[in-house]
Amino acid sequence: MSDPTIQRRLILERRPQGTVTNEDVVLHEALVDSPGDGQILIRNHFLSIDPAIRDWMSERPSYLPPIRIGDPVRSTVIGQVVESRVSRFRPGQLVVGIGGWEEYSVADAGQFSLVELKPGDEAQHYLSIYGAVGLTPYFGLLEVGKPKPGETVLVSAAAGAVGSLVGQIAKIKGCRAVGIAGSDEKCRWIVEDLGFDAAINYRTETDMVASIARACPQGVDVYFDNVGGQILDATLLNLNKDARVVFCGAISSYNSTEPVPGPYNFWQILARSATIEGYLVSDYLDQFPQGIAQMREWVGTGRLQFREQVIDGLENTLDAFNLLFEGRNEGKLMVRVAP
The missing domain is CATH 3.90.180.10 (Medium-chain alcohol dehydrogenases, catalytic domain)
Structure with a gap:
């Protein structure tokens, strides 16, 4: 050429x-x-x-x-x-x-x-499962969220590239995985194909606080936040004591032309002795080889789609x-x- x-x-x-x-x-x-x-x-x-x-x-x-x-x-x-x-x-x-x-x-x-x-x-x-998009849920959930077996992990944008992996890794680690997505089809996919325990269609629910409570009857121990906004606000009212919020993205506000209010319920971070931590996968560059090796193993054994x-x-x-x-x-x- x-x-x-x-x-x-x-x-x-x-x-x-x-x-x-x-x-x-x-x-x-x-x-x-x-x-x-x-x-x-x-x-x-x-x-x-x-x-x-x-x-x-x-x-x-x-x-x-x-x-x-x-x-x-x-x-x-x-x-x-x-x-x-x-x-x-x-x-x-x-x-x-x-x-x-x-x-x-x-x-x-x-x-x-x-x-x-x-x-x-x-x-x-290497732009998806073995790139930053695959390693974002790996390090974000395991190193920042620190899930324990039996805990409930809630993730927003759960049918997206990052969120769909968060829920599957949560299941691998013995947690209950609940996803929030934007259509019935996406909700069926993450439950029936990916193995999530429950899913919430935020576009059809009128009371997200109550919807999250129904899907997470034992409360939320880890929230992996990809969207911010009203969904974050509703989740804050469902946190357990010592919950961890992994703040990975805020897609709901990226196109906003006016200042975005809230979250109104931020007081719950104090009330529940919770932790919220901003997270960039670039902080884990030196651990990428180990992360890729583990993701490759899970993909190869069919545990991760x-x-x-x-x-x-x-x-x-x-x-x-x-x-x-x-x-x-x-x-x-x-x-x-x-x-």
């Missing part, structure tokens, strides 16, 4: 207000840059589509700086090295790291890791991204840029 000269990129043209539109993120053609010292040029095969990207598009303080206006939208990517200006990477190798919504990314080599596929692996698995939804075409990336906020994604969402 000849060296690339022109590529397509999705550029952040302005800060979105609410749902991201085609005026906020615009498809452009551009020259493919050459890597500088310490950098690599990657041909992106898959883009990871994650809720946190919406926060990076804003100017709100976050764990990564805002995406600059005029830059490609930032995301985790997996692809093939085309050119390298660092000794530890060679052309042709498969790598994963922080790139962008574009066909080719130039990035500092330190932002990327080598991927060595094992029998049965597919490249995109995962679902991937792959959308083809860079031009469809924004539509794919907005599926997350409409509750219409099915498992880990990715865009395939190149075969």
